[in-house]
Amino acid sequence: MSRIGVFICHCGENISRTVDVERVAAAARKLPGVAFAIDYKYMCSDPGQGLVKKVVVEQRLDGVVVAACSPRMHEKTFRNAVKSAGLNPFLCEMANIREHCSWVHEDREEATAKALDIVRLMVERVKKNKALQPITVPITKRSLVIGGGIAGIQAALDIADCGHQVVLVEREPSIGGHMAQLSETFPTLDCSQCIMTPKMVDVANHPNIRLYTYAEVESVDGYIGNFSITIRKKARSVIEEKCTGCGICSTKCPQKKIKSEFDCNLGSRPAIYVPFPQAVPNTPVIDRANCTWFKSGKCGVCAKVCGPGAIDYNQEDELVVEPVGAIVVATGFDLYDIGPKPADSPIDGYGEFGYGTIPDVIDGMTFERLASASGPTGGKIIRPSDGKEPKQVVFIQCVGSRAREKGISYCSKICCMYTAKHTMLYHHKVHDGQAYVFFMDARTPGKNYDEFWRRAVEEEEAVYIRGMVSRLYQKGDKVVVMGSDVLVGVQVEIEADLVVLATAVQARSGADTLAQKLGISYDKYTFYSEAHAKLKPVECATAGIYLAGACQGPKDIPDAVSQASAAAAKVMTLFARDQLEREPIVARVNERTCVACFYCKKVCPYGAVEEKEIRDRQGNLIRVVAYVNPGVCGGCGTCQATCPSKSVELDGYTDEQVMAMIDAL
C-alpha cells in the first residue's frame, strides 16, 4: 500500500471561499493509499513548505499531492521541497483546485465535490509515478557558425574571445558577405570596408577560429551539446597551405572577361581569382566552369607561373567532420531578383520595371558597387549602358516588398534607409545631379535614422514623391518613369538617366535545404523561425541552434550585429556548464516488444528515434529496434500514442499513470 500525503491549500481565501478544504482533507484521509492529509492557509509559504517537508519525513511518505494552484505556478516549488526532504521530486504532483476549480465555480457543493475528484485523480496518478532522475548530457564546447557575413563574423569573434573554439563555414571563397560589398553605411556614412575588413582579419588570425571558406554544411547529426557536422570543402584547385597569396596567377590568367559576381556583373575577373582585393583568406579559387584548362585541357598558365606550386587541377571536394556543441545560423539574405522568373520560384512579379532588359535599370547593390571607392568604376557614378554620368536618377522603393498580390507582404526594413543614403552618395559625387525617390512610406525607426532621412530630403535635395510607379520604358537613351504623386494628386513623368530599384530582402536561396539538414523550421518566405517571437528571438525551437542576422528576417547591420552577439551569449551560456541537465520527461523503448516498424521514427519531430542493432557475442545481427536518444527527445509522447505494439513509454506520462486516472473518474 502506498503512503501518500495530501496537502490542501486555502490560498488565503482564494480556494477556501468556494471549496470546503477541511471536508476535502477529511475525505482525502480516507482514500486508499493516503497516509496523511491536511489543509493549511498558505502551503507555498515557508511554514507551509516546512510542513510538507516535515510530514514527508515523519510519515515516511512515498508520494505527495499538493492540492493548490496550477502546476504551472508552483510545481517546481513543491518538487524542490519534497526533494530537500529526501523524496524524488517526480513523486510529487499538483492537484489544480484553484484555476480549474475554486476560481471558476461559485457553488460550494459542486466545487468541493470537484476538488475532491481532482485530488483523487492525482492520488491515483502518484501511485503509479516512478522516481525519475534528471538526464545529464555532456557538452562539446565548440561552436559552429554557418555564414561569414557580418552576423556570422560577430558571433564567431564573440564566442572565440570567450575562449571557445569556433568553426566558421562560408560558402563563398571569402568571408565578408554583403557588408563587404557596400560602399558606405547609414546613418553615419562610414566606409563599410573600413569597419568590416579589420573584423575579417581578426577572424583569420584568431587562434580559436577554424575558418572554412568555399565550403558548405553537408550534413548535421546529433543534438544539443553533441552535434557532429560534416563539412564539404569544395575543390578550390589551389592548395591553401602552399599558396602565398601573391596574386601572380590572377594577373597572368588569360581568361579575364568573366563577370564579377562581387561587383554585381559590372566589372570582370579572371578564371582564377579572389572575389575582392581584401578577401579573407587571400587564397584564390579556380572557377572551373570558366577556366580554359577545365574546358579544353589547354592553358595551365597559372600552374606554370605559381612559384610555390600551389595549383592542383586534380583537387577534389573534401569532407571534414567537426564535433560541436552549438550552432549559430547566420546565412543572411539575397536580394529579390526581378529579372526573368525562375521556374521554381513561388513569387510572382518578375520582369517588372524593365530590370534585366533595360541596362540602366539596376538594383541597390549594383549602385553600392558603383559608389564604392574600391568598385569597378573607382567610385565614379556612371551608367552601365554608355558610361555617362547620370544627371537625373530615379530611385524606386518597395520593389517586391509590401506587395501582397505579388507574393511578398513584409517590409524589407533596410530599403528606406539605404535609398536615402544612395541619394546622398549620388549628390556628393554628382553635384549638379537630381535624385528622385518614389516611395510608399519612409520608415525610419532607429537611432539617428529619421534625422538621416531628413538630411537627405532637406539638405541633400532629394525629391521624394509619394506614390508608386505605374510604367517604365526606354526612350532613346533615357528611361521614362511614369508614376503618381498621391500627395499632390498629379501624374508625374521623369526622363531618367538611371533607375535604381530598392528590391526586397529575401531569404538566401537554399535556406530550406539547410533548414532540413539542421532540423529547424522556417516561415513561408523561408526565413528561419525563432522559438518565440518576443522572448526567445535568437533561439530555434531545436535546442542548441541559434539564429543571427537576416536569415531570420530583414535586418540592418546594427540589428544583425546585436542579434549575433545575443546568439553568441546564448552559446556561451550553454558552454558555461560542463553537463546539460534536463527534465527527464523522455520516451523509452521496450526493446523486447519493439517490432521495428519505426512509425515512431516517422512521427518524431526531433529526429530522436534511431535504429539500434542488437547483436550477439559473435557480432551477428539479431534484430533492429528503435532507440530514443534522451538528449534529443523533446518529450511530446507522439511516438507512444503512435506505437502499434505499445513499446514506447513516455516517462512521467505512462499509460499506467493515465489509465489510473481515467479509471478513477
Place this chain on the structure above:
Amino acid sequence: MHHSKKHAFEPKIVAFVCTWCTYAGADLAGTSRLQYPANVRVLKFPCTGRIDPVFILRAFQKGADGVLVSGCHPGDCHYMAGNLHARRRFAAFRTLIEFVGVDLDRLEFSWVSAAEGGKWVEVVTELTNRILTMGPLEEFKALEAEECWSGKLDTPELQEAYNNI
C-alpha cells in the same frame, strides 16, 4: 450559460488537454474568474500527440458522458507537429468510435490556445449543455457493469468518503 446544480442528471465530462496551450488556457479562465459548469475533469498531457485514442474509449467505458480533446492551434504546437499527428489520428478514430456505438456528438475536438480562456469556457459550457440534453451514455455503462472491473470506485472507504461530502 452556467447552469444551476439542480439537474437530475449531472454529465461527466473528461477533457484531455495539452499542457502548453489548452491547460494554460483553462488556467487563464481561472485567473480571469470566468465561470463554467463544474462537470469537467481535466487530464493533462505534454501534447495532444500523446493522447492515445484508447484513452477516449476507456473514458467512455469508465462512465464519461462526453469527452473533449483540446490542444494548440495548428502551427502553434510546442513540439512542432504533435497536434497535427493528433488531428490525423482522431480523424481516423471518429469512424471507429461511431462504429462502436458512441454518438459523435459526445466527442469534441478543439484548439484552445494559452490566450483563449474565454474559448475554453465556451467549449466546455457548450459540450456540457449538449450532453445534458443528450442524457447519460447508458450503453457503455451497462457493459461496464457486466465486466468484472478493476477500478476502486466502489470500495467501502470511498463510499464513505463521498457520503461525507
